[in-house]
Amino acid sequence: xxxxxxxxxxxxLDFAYGRTDKDGLTFGDELRRIGYLGDAPAAPRxxxxxxxxxxxxxxxxxxxxxxxxxVKGIQGAYWFDVTLTGASAHAGxxxxxxxxxxxxxxxxxxxxxxxxxxxxGPWGRATFGDVKALPGARxxxxxxxxxxxxxxxxxxxxxxxxxxxxxxxxxxxxxANGIEAHVEQVWxxxxxxxxxxxxxxxxxxxDELGYSAREIVSGAGHDSLHTAQFAPTAxxxxxxxxxxxHNELEWAEPDDLSAGAxxxxxxxxxxxxxxxxA
Amino acid sequence: xxxxxxxxxxxxLDFAYGRTDKDGLTFGDELRRIGYLGDAPAAPRxxxxxxxxxxxxxxxxxxxxxxxxxVKGIQGAYWFDVTLTGASAHAGxxxxxxxxxxxxxxxxxxxxxxxxxxxxGPWGRATFGDVKALPGARxxxxxxxxxxxxxxxxxxxxxxxxxxxxxxxxxxxxxANGIEAHVEQVWxxxxxxxxxxxxxxxxxxxDELGYSAREIVSGAGHDSLHTAQFAPTAxxxxxxxxxxxHNELEWAEPDDLSAGAxxxxxxxxxxxxxxxxA
Numbered sequence: 001x002x003x004x005x006x007x008x009x010x011x012x013l014d015f016a017y018g019r020t021d022k023d024g025l026t027f028g029d030e031l032r033r034i035g036y037l038g039d040a041p042a043a044p045r046x047x048x049x050x051x052x053x054x055x056x057x058x059x060x061x062x063x064x065x066x067x068x069x070x071v072k073g074i075q076g077a078y079w080f081d082v083t084l085t086g087a088s089a090h091a092g093x094x095x096x097x098x099x100x101x102x103x104x105x106x107x108x109x110x111x112x113x114x115x116x117x118x119x120x121g122p123w124g125r126a127t128f129g130d131v132k133a134l135p136g137a138r139x140x141x142x143x144x145x146x147x148x149x150x151x152x153x154x155x156x157x158x159x160x161x162x163x164x165x166x167x168x169x170x171x172x173x174x175x176a177n178g179i180e181a182h183v184e185q186v187w188x189x190x191x192x193x194x195x196x197x198x199x200x201x202x203x204x205x206x207d208e209l210g211y212s213a214r215e216i217v218s219g220a221g222h223d224s225l226h227t228a229q230f231a232p233t234a235x236x237x238x239x240x241x242x243x244x245x246h247n248e249l250e251w252a253e254p255d256d257l258s259a260g261a262x263x264x265x266x267x268x269x270x271x272x273x274x275x276x277x278a
Numbered sequence: 279x280x281x282x283x284x285x286x287x288x289x290x291l292d293f294a295y296g297r298t299d300k301d302g303l304t305f306g307d308e309l310r311r312i313g314y315l316g317d318a319p320a321a322p323r324x325x326x327x328x329x330x331x332x333x334x335x336x337x338x339x340x341x342x343x344x345x346x347x348x349v350k351g352i353q354g355a356y357w358f359d360v361t362l363t364g365a366s367a368h369a370g371x372x373x374x375x376x377x378x379x380x381x382x383x384x385x386x387x388x389x390x391x392x393x394x395x396x397x398x399g400p401w402g403r404a405t406f407g408d409v410k411a412l413p414g415a416r417x418x419x420x421x422x423x424x425x426x427x428x429x430x431x432x433x434x435x436x437x438x439x440x441x442x443x444x445x446x447x448x449x450x451x452x453x454a455n456g457i458e459a460h461v462e463q464v465w466x467x468x469x470x471x472x473x474x475x476x477x478x479x480x481x482x483x484x485d486e487l488g489y490s491a492r493e494i495v496s497g498a499g500h501d502s503l504h505t506a507q508f509a510p511t512a513x514x515x516x517x518x519x520x521x522x523x524h525n526e527l528e529w530a531e532p533d534d535l536s537a538g539a540x541x542x543x544x545x546x547x548x549x550x551x552x553x554x555x556a
Contacts, residue, residue, distance in 0.1 A: 056371060057368045057370070057371045057372075058368070058370075058371025058372055058373070059371075059372065059373065059376060060371075075370060077369075077370065079416060079417075087522070088524065088525050089521070089522065089523070089524075089525075090335045090336070090497070090498055090521075090523045090524050091355075091403060091405035091407065091428040091430065091497075091498075092335070092336075092353060092355065092403060092430050092496070092497030092498035092499070093334060093335040093336025093337075093338075093496070093497030093498050093521060093523070094335075094336055094337065094403075094497070094521055095336070095337065095399075095400055096392070096395055096396050096399065096402070096403060096404070097396075097399070097400075098337060098521075101405075103388055103392075103406050104392070106388075107384075107385040107386075107388050107389050108385075110381055110384075110385050111385050114374070114381075114382070117374055118374050118375075121373075121374065121375070122373055122375075124374070125369060125370060125372075125374060126374070127369035127379075127417065127418070127419055128381050128411070128420070129369065129411065129414065129415050129416040129417055129418050129419070129420060130411045130414040130415065130416055130420075131409050131410075131411050131423075132409075132410075133406070133407065133408045133409050136407065136408040137407050137408065137524070138357060138407040138408055138426045138428060138464075139357075139405065139407055139428055139498075139524075140405070140407050140524050141405055141407070142406070142407060142408075143525075145409075148416045150369040150416060150417055152369065152370050186416075218370070218371070219368070219369075219370030219371030219372070220368055220369075220370035220371055220417075221370070243367065243368075243371060243372055243376075244365070244366075244367065245367070245368045245371070246366065246368050246415065246417075246418050247366050247367075247418075247421075
């Protein structure tokens with residue numbers, strides 16, 4: 001989504017080129033190295049409509065046996081880095097009762113954030129994708145634990161409530177355990193609503209082609225989130241096996257891929273032939 | 279302790295040379311690179327007595343204002359790697375209720391192991407020095423969490439009880455959350471008792487020199503653990519500020535360092551002049 005974000009003006013081109021991976025390699029240098037750093041301007045052109053086809057990356061279509069998901073919009077997400085700082089100490093000699101071990105705060109924080117998401121079912125989500133212990137030595141109480149937190153909900157007000165509760169929870173459990181907590185917001189993706197006329201056309205094309213369809217909300221971010229800032233945008237979902245994604249087990253049936261492409265083609269043709277689009 | 283472990287025959291020389299750091303560099307290659315790979319045999323010589331002086335690495339002497347710790351032995355320790363395997367899933371689209379998120383098992387396991395150690399106060403210890411999430415992506419439920427566990431107690435039977443309870447706790451919480459648990463024992467250090475005659479001499483020397491002294495158990499492993507396998511061994515502790523160790527804040531007062539060296543010198547002289555030692 002970095003490229004579409006630059007085109008939409010959400011990110012500066014230099015910001016994009018400066019992004020680093022875990023090994024410190026920058027996006028710009030690596031594009032140059034592999035010969036993909038072109039000279040076309042990274043700016044919006046005039047689009048009558050943008051429709052993005054994608055696997056659902058979730059289990060709903062697959063479990064229901066529905067072929068086409070007509071995506072109404074994308075749920076909002078917050079990313080945070082939560083740093084819990086205590087005091088490192090040798091594992092053997094330091095009595096338990098005088099330690100300031102950040103694990104004491106981390107476990108109720110993780111359990112509590114799960115609770116915050118589950119209280120907002122079925123769309124509330126909480127994910128802890130990464131965690132690091134510093135210094136990370138087996139025989140040393142960590143001075144710091146750094147936890148990534150991903151919180152999502154399609155409704156803006158509900159999402160804000162969840163984040164407020166998370167901040168309270170972290171502050172409370174850090175204080176109760178003599179731990180210093182620092183919460184850094186890394187990213188915010190506001191809920192996005194797609195274009196009503198395009199949603200209607202995707203529904204119509206799926207119907208005309210005889211595919212089963214249902215409305216759905218995207219739980220993940222997509223390029224369409226950025227393109228919706230400068231052009232009418234919609235998405236088409238197809239099922240993926242058990243909703244598994246970002247994983248080598250990811251799988252979509254050829255028939256479903258074909259159905260998705262079919263709906264995409266017919267929706268785009270209909271829009272291109274529609275006087276109002278031009 | 280790797281070198282003393284080889285001398286004691288606990289480790290093979292090739293095992294020692296083959297140890298790698300986090301970057302995959304081996305101990306043997308690095309010794310060669312810095313010019314420290316000598317050719318003297320790594321085997322026990324004949325020792326009448328071995329006395330190791332060390333900071334306590336714990337807070338007891340410092341908080342009491344006692345100068346000399348006469349170390350009776352070293353508490354036992356187990357090291358484990360606990361791998362909790364669930365299923366990775368995209369953070370947005372995957373409903374909370376169908377996830378198999380290893381965090382669900384990890385939080386009660388960490389809290390429970392703290393409980394196991396604290397129920398064996400004041401010497402029971404539990405430390406989680408490192409943790410890794412795999413694949414470790416911010417927007418993905420981790421497939422695996424790998425947690426290091428360090429459990430210590432100076433009494434063998436109590437230590438075994440703690441480990442048994444830990445295995446039960448892990449199995450129970452993994453099963454309850456649909457998570458697969460694998461516990462790998464990485465290291466075991468049995469409790470070590472030091473030589474009675476040397477302990478007596480250290481006590482006597484501290485007393486003759488007018489330093490305050492108390493008996494103490496070492497919570498950390500030391501070279502003396504290995505040397506005690508082939509020679510009469512004891513240790514002398516001095517205070518360190520707030521018990522902080524393995525940390526840039528580690529500090530010992532010059533007067534205490536001097537006192538420890540003084541007791542070491544006089545104990546060694548007394549033993550060297552003692553007919554029984556020769």
